[in-house]
Amino acid sequence: MANTKLRTSLKNAWTKAVKAEKIISTVKTKNNGTFQFGVKMIKNKPSYFAYNTTLDKPIKAEVKEKKIAGTDFVIQLNEFRALRPGGDRPKIGRQPNISPLPARCKFYCKNPKNKLSLATRIVLAKSSEAKYNWNFYYNAFPFEAAGHFMILPATKAKKSTLPHLPQKLTPVLVKDLISLFKKSTGLVHVYQSLHAGATVNHFHLHSFFHTRKFAMQNAKVILNKLTDYPADAFVYSLKESEDVIWKAINILQKHEIPFDMVNMKGKVYLFPRHPQHEVVSEFPDGGIGVNELMGLFVTSSPTTYRKFTKKKLFKALEKTCLEI
Numbered sequence: 001m002a003n004t005k006l007r008t009s010l011k012n013a014w015t016k017a018v019k020a021e022k023i024i025s026t027v028k029t030k031n032n033g034t035f036q037f038g039v040k041m042i043k044n045k046p047s048y049f050a051y052n053t054t055l056d057k058p059i060k061a062e063v064k065e066k067k068i069a070g071t072d073f074v075i076q077l078n079e080f081r082a083l084r085p086g087g088d089r090p091k092i093g094r095q096p097n098i099s100p101l102p103a104r105c106k107f108y109c110k111n112p113k114n115k116l117s118l119a120t121r122i123v124l125a126k127s128s129e130a131k132y133n134w135n136f137y138y139n140a141f142p143f144e145a146a147g148h149f150m151i152l153p154a155t156k157a158k159k160s161t162l163p164h165l166p167q168k169l170t171p172v173l174v175k176d177l178i179s180l181f182k183k184s185t186g187l188v189h190v191y192q193s194l195h196a197g198a199t200v201n202h203f204h205l206h207s208f209f210h211t212r213k214f215a216m217q218n219a220k221v222i223l224n225k226l227t228d229y230p231a232d233a234f235v236y237s238l239k240e241s242e243d244v245i246w247k248a249i250n251i252l253q254k255h256e257i258p259f260d261m262v263n264m265k266g267k268v269y270l271f272p273r274h275p276q277h278e279v280v281s282e283f284p285d286g287g288i289g290v291n292e293l294m295g296l297f298v299t300s301s302p303t304t305y306r307k308f309t310k311k312k313l314f315k316a317l318e319k320t321c322l323e324i
Contacts, residue, residue: 006127007186007209010136013124014147017138018046022122025140026053026115027085035059037083039145046145048080059083068297070310072215075297081286082300084141089285095278098194098201102164106200107152109162116140118162124149127183129176133160136207143291143298149207151180151189165203167194168253169261171246173203178242181263186210189263190290196258196273197289206290210264215295217265225324226269230317231293232324234270238263257322260290272322282316283308293321 017023023046024038033054039046050059061079068075102110108117118137125136132153142148153176154160165173169191181189190206192198219229226233236245245268252259258273271293279287285299292298297313299305 004185006125006183009125010147010149010187010207011209013136014138014149015046017122017124023138023140023142027083029054035083037080037141039142046147048078048145050080050083065296068308068310068313071313072218073295073297073313074215075299075305075308077300077302077305078143078298079300079302081143081298090279090287092279092281092284094195094276095287098167098199100166100201102202105164105202107162107202107204109164109202118150118152126154127180128156129179131172131176132156134176134180135162139206144208146211147209151205151207153203167192167198167201167203169193169246169249171242174246174249175242177205177263178238178245178268181268182238184263188294191261192290193253193258193260193273195275195278196260196271197278197287212296214264216262216269216293217295221267230314231271231321233293233321234272234324236268236270238266238268260293262290262294264294272324273320274322277319280316280319282312282319288316288320293317 018039019041021040024036024040026034026036028034035053036051038049040049042049048063050061052059063078063080065074065076108114109119111117112119121137123135124138127134133156134151135154136149136151139148139150152162153165154162186209187207188210194201216229220227221235224235226235234248248270252270252272258275260271260273262269283297285301285304297308
């Protein structure tokens with residue numbers, strides 16, 4: 001029988017948080033104005049919204065998507081994404097290194113006075129594994145209105161804390177995660193290493209509900225390799241031991257190869273990335289993330305949405321992913 005307890009718990013917690021308007025952040029503009037951005041219930045459905053509190057009027061933004069001609073891939077225009085802090089277009093190529101210091105952590109894990117601090121943010125769900133409790137928090141700037149979570153390891157002490165672990169996998173973390181993945185029917189979990197999409201150097205994963213079929217799911221898997229697909233990946237079943245999966249991860253980390261890990265429907269996908277092509281000219285808005293590797297290109301630019309083609313898609317993934 002499928003284990004849907006965690007998914008159901010998260011769905012209920014997300015709906016409750018959206019109804020209570022907890023998934024809303026106030027952002028300062030460069031001109032010292034403010035606006036609100038987030039998710040709230042609109043016609044009984046969690047939906048994006050933005051409101052200029054300085055001018056006291058809504059901010060108009062659009063969300064729509066279409067298939068990329070000649071492919072199973074989809075491109076989505078989400079103009080709300082441009083409102084996120086740090087949402088400016090990054091430079092092409094390798095991105096700057098991210099400080100591992102707790103004082104520089106964007107989760108503000110040691111600074112509970114910050115409004116975005118995870119130290120004071122509500123825990124929507126929790127999964128207890130061998131080493132850590134894994135806390136599910138709402139993402140302050142979600143890329144899925146239906147539910148976008150960040151998962152972080154917390155100590156099991158009576159007064160639980162968030163240890164500031166670097167964004168790097170270990171055998172202990174992998175063992176816990178494989179156990180967590182097995183409990184996570186109906187969810188997609190994503191780990192991004194540094195220089196493969198991670199924007200915070202504090203160990204974390206992203207998670208969201210599996211509500212669509214991704215292009216990646218149409219590809220064949222032969223001898224643990226994703227085939228007939230424009231992005232190469234190693235693929236492992238959760239039925240294999242965590243030692244097998246850890247061995248592949250360890251090789252990538254030892255050779256300092258950035259990678260993305262996706263857990264979906266009983267499988268783990270590892271996408272090795274080219275560190276010098278973290279952001280590519282064919283898709284410059286925010287770089288190639290895990291959504292794009294799975295088959296959903298998300299942009300906040302109407303121009304990119306209008307002009308993105310199969311040729312650009314293949315070239316972008318060719319640059320981004322290493323051949324295996």
